[in-house]
Amino acid sequence: MQNVNLINSLSGLLILTSLLVIEAKTLRQSAIQYGIQSFVLVLIFLALASTMEGAESLYYWAASAFLTKAVLVPIILARAEKSMEGQPAATVRPWASIALAGASLVVSFLVVNSLQLRIAVEFKPALAVSIAHFFFGQLCILTQKNMLKQVLGFCLMENGSHLTLALLAYNAPELVEVGIATDAVFGVIIMVILLVQINKSLHTLDVIELKSLKG
Amino acid sequence: MYTTALIWLLLTPFILSLAAFAVRWAGSVGVWMAEALHLVSVTVTLVLTIVVVQGVLAQGTVTAANDWFHVDALAAVFLLIIGVVGFLVGLYSIGYIRNDLQVGELKEPQVSLYYGLFELFLFTMLLVVTANNIIIMWVAVEATTLGSAFLVGIYGHRASLEAAWKYVMICTVGVAFGLYGTVLVYSDAVHFLTAPGTAVLWTEIVKNAASLDPTLLKMAFVFVLIGFGTKAGIFPMHAWLPDAHSEAPSPVSAMLSGVLLNCALFVVLRFSIILDYGVGPELPRVIFLVFGALSVIAASLFMFAQKDVKRLLAYSSVENIGLILLGFGIGGQVGILAALLQAVNHSIVKSLMFCTTGNILMKYHTRQLDKIRGMLQAVPLTSLALMLGALALVGVPPLNIFISKFTIIGAGFQSGHIWLMIFILLALAVIFAAFMKALSSSVFGEMPEGMDKGEVMIWGFAPLAALGLLIVALGVYLPPQLNALLNQATTIALAGQPAMNVDVMNIVKLLVP
Numbered sequence: 054m055q056n057v058n059l060i061n062s063l064s065g066l067l068i069l070t071s072l073l074v075i076e077a078k079t080l081r082q083s084a085i086q087y088g089i090q091s092f093v094l095v096l097i098f099l100a101l102a103s104t105m106e107g108a109e110s111l112y113y114w115a116a117s118a119f120l121t122k123a124v125l126v127p128i129i130l131a132r133a134e135k136s137m138e139g140q141p142a143a144t145v146r147p148w149a150s151i152a153l154a155g156a157s158l159v160v161s162f163l164v165v166n167s168l169q170l171r172i173a174v175e176f177k178p179a180l181a182v183s184i185a186h187f188f189f190g191q192l193c194i195l196t197q198k199n200m201l202k203q204v205l206g207f208c209l210m211e212n213g214s215h216l217t218l219a220l221l222a223y224n225a226p227e228l229v230e231v232g233i234a235t236d237a238v239f240g241v242i243i244m245v246i247l248l249v250q251i252n253k254s255l256h257t258l259d260v261i262e263l264k265s266l267k268g
Numbered sequence: 269m270y271t272t273a274l275i276w277l278l279l280t281p282f283i284l285s286l287a288a289f290a291v292r293w294a295g296s297v298g299v300w301m302a303e304a305l306h307l308v309s310v311t312v313t314l315v316l317t318i319v320v321v322q323g324v325l326a327q328g329t330v331t332a333a334n335d336w337f338h339v340d341a342l343a344a345v346f347l348l349i350i351g352v353v354g355f356l357v358g359l360y361s362i363g364y365i366r367n368d369l370q371v372g373e374l375k376e377p378q379v380s381l382y383y384g385l386f387e388l389f390l391f392t393m394l395l396v397v398t399a400n401n402i403i404i405m406w407v408a409v410e411a412t413t414l415g416s417a418f419l420v421g422i423y424g425h426r427a428s429l430e431a432a433w434k435y436v437m438i439c440t441v442g443v444a445f446g447l448y449g450t451v452l453v454y455s456d457a458v459h460f461l462t463a464p465g466t467a468v469l470w471t472e473i474v475k476n477a478a479s480l481d482p483t484l485l486k487m488a489f490v491f492v493l494i495g496f497g498t499k500a501g502i503f504p505m506h507a508w509l510p511d512a513h514s515e516a517p518s519p520v521s522a523m524l525s526g527v528l529l530n531c532a533l534f535v536v537l538r539f540s541i542i543l544d545y546g547v548g549p550e551l552p553r554v555i556f557l558v559f560g561a562l563s564v565i566a567a568s569l570f571m572f573a574q575k576d577v578k579r580l581l582a583y584s585s586v587e588n589i590g591l592i593l594l595g596f597g598i599g600g601q602v603g604i605l606a607a608l609l610q611a612v613n614h615s616i617v618k619s620l621m622f623c624t625t626g627n628i629l630m631k632y633h634t635r636q637l638d639k640i641r642g643m644l645q646a647v648p649l650t651s652l653a654l655m656l657g658a659l660a661l662v663g664v665p666p667l668n669i670f671i672s673k674f675t676i677i678g679a680g681f682q683s684g685h686i687w688l689m690i691f692i693l694l695a696l697a698v699i700f701a702a703f704m705k706a707l708s709s710s711v712f713g714e715m716p717e718g719m720d721k722g723e724v725m726i727w728g729f730a731p732l733a734a735l736g737l738l739i740v741a742l743g744v745y746l747p748p749q750l751n752a753l754l755n756q757a758t759t760i761a762l763a764g765q766p767a768m769n770v771d772v773m774n775i776v777k778l779l780v781p
Contacts, residue, residue, distance in 0.1 A: 168483075168484065168487075169481055169483060169484065170455070170484075171455075171456060171459040171481065184448075187444070187448075191441060194437065194441060200433070203437065207437070207440060207441070210441065210444055211444070214444055214447050214448065214451075217448065217451060218447070218451050221451050221452070221454070221455035222403070222451050222454050222455055222458070224458065225403060225454065225468060226465055226468065228404075229401065229403040229404060229407075229468060232403070232404060232407035233403070233406075233407055233447070235407075236407055236410045236411060236414065239411075239414050240410070240414060240436075240440055243414050243417050243418070243436060244433075244436055244437075246418075247417065247418075247421060247429065247432055247433055247436065248433075250421070250424060250429055251429045251430070251433060254424070254425075254426050254429060255426060255429075263430045263433065263434070265426055265427045265430055266427055266430055266431060266434070266510075266511045266514075266515070
């Protein structure tokens with residue numbers, strides 16, 4: 054029971070850290086905040102692994118998530134930011150971000166409450182947070198002008214969906230989780246490489262400038 | 269033997285992709301080596317595809333790695349599309365990329381990169397249709413985006429980078445919804461399929477679909493449709509498609525349109541079968557009809573306004589995916605059989621068309637329809653291929669798409685969707701006009717001043733000729749093996765509803781009461 058409360062509370066921390074990711078003054082700070090958030094996710098994985106029966110594969114996932122999400126991705130993003138120019142100003146005010154996060158949470162709680170789940174029933178709050186996190190990540194992609202922030206939105210989205218996965222499929226075979234984690238890291242790497250190329254050619258990170266293709 | 273063939277079918281393009289990346293630094297020798305590796309890869313893929321399909325015909329299914337890979341007749345149809353189109357477009361690639369190298373569009377290391385990525389893309393698509401593990405299926409679809417993103421942006425121009433960015437962003441975000449659908453199904457299945465190893469297997473979930481929670485299953489399907497539907501280019505999730513298709517090198521456009529869209533649709537189909545067994549076919553049918561009709565109608569409007577030949581073809585892909593969905597939505601043996609046939613036919617025609625636009629680009633250096641004139645004089649063979657493909661696309665008999673398109677519409681009328689079919693026919697008339705407008709201006713008329721007559725790449729015409737031949741041949745004759753395969757695939761997609769063995773070429777007769 055203690056672990057259940059711990060997992061639900063740690064999940065709440067995820068939403069808080071995602072607000073910090075989006076609202077940080079510089080991208081470097083955002084990347085660090087993302088690293089901290091991923092560390093919280095790793096702790097949730099570990100707590101789940103020790104609580105649930107047959108969830109040993111989550112230990113491996115926690116280890117790989119620590120390496121990739123808490124260390125590698127923040128380093129990649131912070132380094133990428135250094136080499137880029139033309140960062141647009143923030144488009145979404147802090148109160149709007151908080152409102153979006155709140156709205157995501159309310160909708161997700163409503164959705165999860167209506168679900169007749171047969172597993173992970175005790176983790177409904179955590180599940181709602183994970184889905185809210187997923188939607189919040191998407192909203193970031195839609196509302197941010199800065200393409201690196203959009204990549205961070207993608208990362209937040211992934212952290213949300215990975216938490217859902219850990220809660221609902223904690224006993225899935227290791228290879229499945231390895232596959233999903235690999236896709237996520239490659240996703241970020243490919244986006245960053247593309248961004249570096251776009252930045253070299255367009256000298257901006259403002260997504261509004263991407264307007265040569267229409268119709 | 270068949271199991272070994274299946275394993276090597278997956279391993280060959282993957283290993284050769286890594287080898288092609290490795291020869292990147294070998295300069296002009298590297299180009300030759302990458303071409304050779306590419307040739308081996310597409311040829312071996314084709315041969316092994318045929319072996320695996322034969323295995324399916326002989327024994328019903330071919331499986332490997334504890335059932336994690338499972339090829340039944342339905343998968344075999346899509347596997348065949350990957351094998352055949354991959355081979356022919358792969359051959360066309362060699363000449364096309366050589367030309368890009370010659371004119372300075374690409375540099376030597378980029379050629380090896382291109383072939384490495386092409387093989388990787390091929391591998392990920394093979395993984396999508398052979399995977400029986402639903403989560404690996406998702407991983408593979410996501411990997412197709414990652415494998416092909418750099419192919420879309422390989423030229424490094426402003427527009428191609430922009431297209432690649434939109435492609436990656438829209439598809440990864442979209443496909444993430446697919447993960448939710450997949451996980452919801454798994455989490456419910458694991459409740460009664462107590463071994464987690466079996467609860468991820470599509471074959472096991474289908475067998476026990478009746479025990480799944482109906483509400484959860486319906487919700488999962490909506491997620492799946494948004495997720496994989498984005499990748500399949502279904503309207504209104506198609507936003508990435510015209511950009512990626514038009515900015516990618518032409519052979520990549522052919523693979524995206526002819527093969528990738530089908531792979532994504534295949535996953536949607538796999539989930540709709542689970543839903544059919546679990547809660548009945550009503551929900552997926554309605555969803556397929558609505559999104560299919562929307563795709564056809566919206567595409568027709570975009571096509572009429574199009575001035576870029578590759579974007580015209582890209583929207584035509586949205587239209588054809590819509591038609592395939594309509595077939596599945598109409599359902600029944602005739603609807604599903606026609607939809608599968610349409611998938612096969614469209615993949616062949618669209619690969620020919622995109623390769624043809626490759627020839628046009630090499631000659632005219634533009635995709636703008638108002639600047640492409642006098643093709644019949646300048647590039648007679650290419651213009652013939654273009655005309656053949658365009659006539660096939662609008663459904664002119666006796667070319668291959670005629671049968672499948674006609675049957676889908678006929679089945680729609682027969683099943684009582686009269687108003688819907690009238691709207692679809694109107695949209696098809698607009699599409700017909702759009703193609704005729706594009707053709708008449710580009711094929712006929714005077715060629716631009718100062719342009720030399722003759723094809724840029726005459727020897728590279730063989731794959732186009734083969735595709736053209738298939739378009740004509742499949743309009744009048746279907747090999748018995750393909751006939752059997754399509755029938756078996758339809759039986760699987762019918763999810764337990766009765767089906768009889770029919771002659772696909774005479775499928776229209778089934779429409780007569």
